[in-house]
Amino acid sequence: MESSVHSAGKHIKRCPRERLDRMKRAPTSQLGSMVRVRQRRDSPPPVDVPAAVRGELRAMGATTSIQPGDSVAITLGSRGITDITPAAKAIVDQLLELDAKPFVVPAMGSHGGATAAGQTGVLATLGITEQSLGVPIDANMETVEVGVSDLGVPLVTARAALDADHVILCNRIKPHTHFSGSIQSGLVKMLVIGLGKQEGAELHHQTARDLDWSQVIQSVVPPLIEKVPILGGIGLVEGPNGSTVRVAGLPAGEFLTGEPALMAEASAYMHRLPFSQIDLLVIDRIGKNISGTGIDTNVVGRKRVRHGIDPDADVTITAIAARALTPETEGNAIGIGTATFCRSQIVRQMDIAKTRLNALTAMDPEAALLPLDYESDAAMLDAALPIVGRRTPSEARLVWITDTLHIHELICAVSLTEEIDDHPDLDIVGDSFRIEFDADGNVPADFV
Numbered sequence: 001m002e003s004s005v006h007s008a009g010k011h012i013k014r015c016p017r018e019r020l021d022r023m024k025r026a027p028t029s030q031l032g033s034m035v036r037v038r039q040r041r042d043s044p045p046p047v048d049v050p051a052a053v054r055g056e057l058r059a060m061g062a063t064t065s066i067q068p069g070d071s072v073a074i075t076l077g078s079r080g081i082t083d084i085t086p087a088a089k090a091i092v093d094q095l096l097e098l099d100a101k102p103f104v105v106p107a108m109g110s111h112g113g114a115t116a117a118g119q120t121g122v123l124a125t126l127g128i129t130e131q132s133l134g135v136p137i138d139a140n141m142e143t144v145e146v147g148v149s150d151l152g153v154p155l156v157t158a159r160a161a162l163d164a165d166h167v168i169l170c171n172r173i174k175p176h177t178h179f180s181g182s183i184q185s186g187l188v189k190m191l192v193i194g195l196g197k198q199e200g201a202e203l204h205h206q207t208a209r210d211l212d213w214s215q216v217i218q219s220v221v222p223p224l225i226e227k228v229p230i231l232g233g234i235g236l237v238e239g240p241n242g243s244t245v246r247v248a249g250l251p252a253g254e255f256l257t258g259e260p261a262l263m264a265e266a267s268a269y270m271h272r273l274p275f276s277q278i279d280l281l282v283i284d285r286i287g288k289n290i291s292g293t294g295i296d297t298n299v300v301g302r303k304r305v306r307h308g309i310d311p312d313a314d315v316t317i318t319a320i321a322a323r324a325l326t327p328e329t330e331g332n333a334i335g336i337g338t339a340t341f342c343r344s345q346i347v348r349q350m351d352i353a354k355t356r357l358n359a360l361t362a363m364d365p366e367a368a369l370l371p372l373d374y375e376s377d378a379a380m381l382d383a384a385l386p387i388v389g390r391r392t393p394s395e396a397r398l399v400w401i402t403d404t405l406h407i408h409e410l411i412c413a414v415s416l417t418e419e420i421d422d423h424p425d426l427d428i429v430g431d432s433f434r435i436e437f438d439a440d441g442n443v444p445a446d447f448v
Contacts, residue, residue: 027385028378032394033414033432039274039407040425041240049083049244053090053234056249057168060232066166068099072231073138073164075107077194078122080289080328080405081172083244085127087236088170092133104128104137105160107169107194109201110361111288111332113354116141118330125289125328143199146227149219153207156200157228169195169233173248173262175270177293177303178364179213182260185292187233187250192220195228198361205363217256225252235259237266241408245269271407273299274423275416278317279388279397282381284446286322286336286346286403287329288358293367294335295322296404302338318388321380322371324445325349326403334358337369341384344373376441391415402448411448 057063066072072095076088088104095102104123112118116139123129123137130137138160146162147155161167171194173186183189193201208216224230230252237246246265250258273281286294297303300320301313319340325333331351336342337359347370359368374380385393400411409429412420420426437443 026378026382027393028381028435028437030393031381031385031396031398031413031435033434034398034400034411035414035417035420035432036429037410037412037420038427038429039240039271039410040427041269041271041408043239043241043243043269044245046239046243046245047247049086049236049247050090050093052247053087053249054094056234056247057091057094060249060251062166062168062231062249063094063098065231066095066098066100069101070165071101071103071163073105073161073167074102075105075161075167075169075171075190075195076123076128077106077171077190078108078111078119078126078288079172079292080126081236082238082242083236084170084172085132087234087244087247088128089133091168091170091234092135096134102135103160103164104133104135105158105167105195106137106139107158107161107171107190109193109196110198110357112330113351114141114198114357114361118354121330122288125330141197143197147223149223151207151211151216151219153203153216153220155220155224155227156196156203157224158195158197161195162228164229166229166231168231171233171235172266173235173237173259174266175263175298177291177297178362179208180303181212181214182263183214183217183256184263186259186263187235188217188221188255188259190233191224191228191230191255192217198357202361202363205361209363221256225255235262237262237269239269240271242406270298273301273315273399273407274410274426275397275399275419276315277397278315278399279391280319280321280381280384280399281317282321282398282400283323283339283404284400284402284448285324285326286333286339287326288332288334289326289328290403290405291335293338293364294329294333295320295338297338299404299407300338319384321384322346323377323380330354332358334362334367336371337367339371340387341380342371342373343377343380344375347373376437377443378437378441400448402446409448
């Protein structure tokens with residue numbers, strides 16, 4: 001029976017001695033069984049991306065505005081967007097049929113170490129190369145100041161885009177990991193931050209730290225569209241399973257009015273963790289191709305705070321443990337500061353210069369802070385499980401995911417079984433099992 005004491009007028013329950021003794025033993029040896037869980041979400045059918053892109057280019061007037069011989073910059077970013085290559089190829093093919101001269105301009109701010117070679121390399125990890133698209137890539141980092149916003153912020157854009165006859169943006173539209181409002185991540189952000197290269201990204205992130213993001217874009221977008229030859233943009237919306245469910249072409253003048261509806265649709269489709277409280281979330285991999293912050297803060301409930309409780313979040317997570325970086329992130333470990341624990345291999349995989357540059361450009365140095373690191377999965381879990389509170393390891397609300405972009409399948413502790421059974425969109429797949437560690441104390445790299 002648990003004993004109790006009074007302290008400062010408060011009645012405090014003490015853990016019985018046997019419970020304290022159990023907690024001192026290796027927590028991983030006391031882990032309970034796990035179950036594999038699948039989330040079900042209704043989703044519109046995927047679209048024929050190449051056909052949809054061609055149709056949207058015609059609808060927004062691209063096929064009549066672009067003349068033979070015109071140079072057209074196609075802007076592409078650094079995210080792991082499901083259909084970015086077929087979308088980009090469809091734009092290129094349509095422009096070549098018009099006898100135009102398309103080329104690609106990386107529009108990813110400071111990513112890739114803020115170098116031309118680095119940004120070209122990032123595109124290559126996404127399958128976008130001069131060979132795959134059949135057109136040149138101009139990754140020159142030079143920017144030009146084209147004016148000053150009414151907030152007093154210099155307006156800079158990539159020289160390569162400014163010198164083109166036309167610019168067509170192409171990006172996924174989705175909730176941003178920091179910015180809030182009706183416009184978050186998409187065509188507008190690519191125009192303002194991505195196309196501004198490292199200099200523009202830093203200027204506008206700096207301004208957004210003091211002012212609301214909506215104020216920044218209302219001030220910056222109209223003069224940028226006036227000064228830069230933006231023809232329009234192709235926005236991609238992904239459904240719950242990651243497939244493209246909408247392709248929307250927006251003329252430049254409709255960015256601010258047309259993007260909010262696409263953002264609302266993308267937000268409705270976004271996968272969420274199906275529990276309101278999690279003791280320990282283990283993530284197999286983090287990286288820039290997964291989320292701008294490596295770990296999507298919308299998913300883990302830390303959009304406004306790195307640690308602690310975000311009052312607006314729909315999930316509270318006591319501790320997050322990260323296991324590895326994705327190869328595609330090329331050492332950029334931005335967002336590692338969201339984790340409480342990590343495998344030591346992340347520290348070794350980390351390109352410190354890239355990570356720090358990205359964090360400082362985004363005015364988010366906390367995103368690059370290192371968590372406590374451990375050589376093996378077992379050692380990391382042994383450190384993490386005792387901090388979740390009075391629950392023993394066998395009682396802990398443990399959830400394990402591949403990454404924050406792919407959470408349609410999860411591995412969950414059996415302590416969550418009752419909630420899983422009561423959830424209309426969750427199914428347990430297969431029998432329960434115990435986590436097995438190899439001789440080095442690790443589980444397979446892609447455990448989920």
